[in-house]
Amino acid sequence: MKILLSNDDGYQAPGIVALYEAIKDLGDVEVVAPEHNNSAKSNALTLHSPLYVHRAANGFRYVNGTPADCVHVALTGLLGYRPDLVVSGINNGANMGDDTIYSGTVGAAMEGYLFGIPAIAFSQTQKGWAHLEAAGAKARELVQQMLARGVPQDSPWLLNVNIPNRPLSELKSFKVCRLGRRHAAEKIISQTSPHGETMYWIGGAGAAKDDAEGTDFHATALGHVSVTPLKVDLTDHDDLPAWAASLQAGR
16 A cells, blocks of 8 residues: 655654554555644645655655645646555644644645545654554554555545554544534734734634534543544535525516
């Protein structure tokens, strides 16, 4: 099996190193990751400046671009072959609920999915890399399960996985669940620059708004590893008839 591994925290982040170590013997694993931290870059592609690829001492390749850039470049010429699976992470912090829209970790995996390749995004629920080896072990377990069942190339899937920061003995089973929702983000933080200008920092993510049973927030709070299948179609299919009727009525 050929596996492409990327992330959004950068090629030197502990999370991608741990994930590589956890799955490196499951197939031919190639790492193509951002040179620097690219958190919250979602699916952004770099279109107006050149991208450069370098190889680090540990064999990882890194790109001066976004997570989606890394996967896009890898799949459209850099690798020279089509991988069987795209894996992203392990991210330093949760990607649950609304986070998935902004997440560079999910964006990297989604880029593989858009190319028709099954993909998995892995994140830890809290920042700081606590119990990272345990998270790597759970990630390996899931990748093994996916490889054992056969990775389909005709009907790709995209999984978003969040792993609680707990010792392996305290991590519960995988639990398939839907995305929850968060409240609006916290207020911006304003400061005065050395030049006297006001500068702003985006505030932190809001608290969970929908963390009911069946959501990723609920599952991880109980110690489960949440697994959420994602899709890219943003069409509001339920309201298509209503919109069609209202626009027709307004003619």
